[in-house]
Amino acid sequence: MPAPLEFFFDFSSPYAYLASHRIGLLARRHGREVRWRPMMLGPAMAATGGKPLVHVPLKGDYARRDLPRTARFHGIPFEMPSLFPQVTLAAARLFYWLEEQAPERAVPFAQSVFKALFVDDQNVADRAVVGRLAAAAGVDEATALAAIDQSDVKEKLKVVTADAVERGVFGSPFIFVDGEPFWGADRLDQIDRWLASGGF
Amino acid sequence: MPAPLEFFFDFSSPYAYLASHRIGLLARRHGREVRWRPMMLGPAMAATGGKPLVHVPLKGDYARRDLPRTARFHGIPFEMPSLFPQVTLAAARLFYWLEEQAPERAVPFAQSVFKALFVDDQNVADRAVVGRLAAAAGVDEATALAAIDQSDVKEKLKVVTADAVERGVFGSPFIFVDGEPFWGADRLDQIDRWLASGGF
Numbered sequence: 134m135p136a137p138l139e140f141f142f143d144f145s146s147p148y149a150y151l152a153s154h155r156i157g158l159l160a161r162r163h164g165r166e167v168r169w170r171p172m173m174l175g176p177a178m179a180a181t182g183g184k185p186l187v188h189v190p191l192k193g194d195y196a197r198r199d200l201p202r203t204a205r206f207h208g209i210p211f212e213m214p215s216l217f218p219q220v221t222l223a224a225a226r227l228f229y230w231l232e233e234q235a236p237e238r239a240v241p242f243a244q245s246v247f248k249a250l251f252v253d254d255q256n257v258a259d260r261a262v263v264g265r266l267a268a269a270a271g272v273d274e275a276t277a278l279a280a281i282d283q284s285d286v287k288e289k290l291k292v293v294t295a296d297a298v299e300r301g302v303f304g305s306p307f308i309f310v311d312g313e314p315f316w317g318a319d320r321l322d323q324i325d326r327w328l329a330s331g332g333f
Numbered sequence: 334m335p336a337p338l339e340f341f342f343d344f345s346s347p348y349a350y351l352a353s354h355r356i357g358l359l360a361r362r363h364g365r366e367v368r369w370r371p372m373m374l375g376p377a378m379a380a381t382g383g384k385p386l387v388h389v390p391l392k393g394d395y396a397r398r399d400l401p402r403t404a405r406f407h408g409i410p411f412e413m414p415s416l417f418p419q420v421t422l423a424a425a426r427l428f429y430w431l432e433e434q435a436p437e438r439a440v441p442f443a444q445s446v447f448k449a450l451f452v453d454d455q456n457v458a459d460r461a462v463v464g465r466l467a468a469a470a471g472v473d474e475a476t477a478l479a480a481i482d483q484s485d486v487k488e489k490l491k492v493v494t495a496d497a498v499e500r501g502v503f504g505s506p507f508i509f510v511d512g513e514p515f516w517g518a519d520r521l522d523q524i525d526r527w528l529a530s531g532g533f
Contacts (some may be wrong), residue, residue: 181391191503303391319519
């Protein structure tokens with residue numbers, strides 16, 4: 134069994150949301166799985182001096198035009214959130230708790246977080262919202278909410294983030310294919326050929 | 334006759350070089366011309382706080398891997414210059430002088446500047462190199478070299494750059510299609526569909 138694609142992202146990243154709609158099918162076409170790796174982009178950005186795109190003059194205005202256009206280009210539903218960017222710490226921690234407790238529910242939960250944020254204009258920084266998404270994914274809401282503050286869950290997200298930065302991740306989405314790094318939703322076409330031909 | 338695509342770029346931008354290999358054919362497929370608009374990216378970057386990619390920690394290392402890979406992906410010759418980035422002021426000024434004096438020679442000259450920088454590892458900040466490229470494009474070398482310091486030529490480049498910043502250009506390449514802005518070599522596929530369907 135070939136190694137899964139490693140899909141690093143911050144839930145608050147709209148380009149990661151766009152990639153999340155396409156990466157599963159892409160991987161399956163080549164007999165691969167996707168290992169979803171939500172992380173906190175803040176520490177990674179600290180290393181590069183990066184800032185959230187929408188806070189940068191000119192670039193932010195462009196992104197607000199490019200995002201819906203790119204979503205239309207790929208036929209992906211998208212609404213720019215009213216509140217942006219959002220701190221997605223609780224959602225990322227819950228992902229790793231689910232990965233331990235009910236692994237088959239982790240990716241559907243992650244997809245529901247992206248949908249809440251980039252389609253349904255919800256505030257996923259609000260724990261009540263994240264708790265409802267966990268309940269919809271089939272786990273007990275109160276247990277899930279309590280898990281957000283468990284020290285092993287907090288530690289897991291820190292380790293994943295530190296590991297990502299160590300491996301050179303500075304943006305979202307960031308995808309490794311057999312160790313080869315690809316940054317950005319724009320690189321899925323290269324990943325497709327890379328998987329087809331084992332590099333180029 | 335539909336309006337030409339407006340292709341803004343800094344000669345020092347390797348992603349603009351990659352786009353320059355593809356934009357002409359793309360435009361012709363849709364019955365369009367390309368209006369090449371070399372500019373100085375420095376003033377545009379000042380507005381966004383941007384820095385040359387290769388000077389950013391992590392991102393620079395990634396770019397040094399992504400650039401040759403993206404070139405291979407599209408079958409474009411590419412060698413990362415030993416000296417990078419380069420100040421491409423002289424080349425940009427000469428482009429506009431040629432555009433006045435011998436318009437049919439301006440784009441071939443621009444293509445030769447890109448090739449000198451990103452294939453033949455030459456220092457295009459060196460006026461002697463730019464002079465030879467102008468001579469190869471069919472104009473008198475001494476006249477071309479003198480033109481670099483002509484006040485009207487200097488002013489033209491300043492006006493183009495200021496106009497680009499005014500229109501929201503903050504990176505390179507930056508392409509307008511009937512007023513719609515597209516940033517990056519990665520957007521040529523969207524431009525292709527935009528031209529085919531008049532927007533999407």
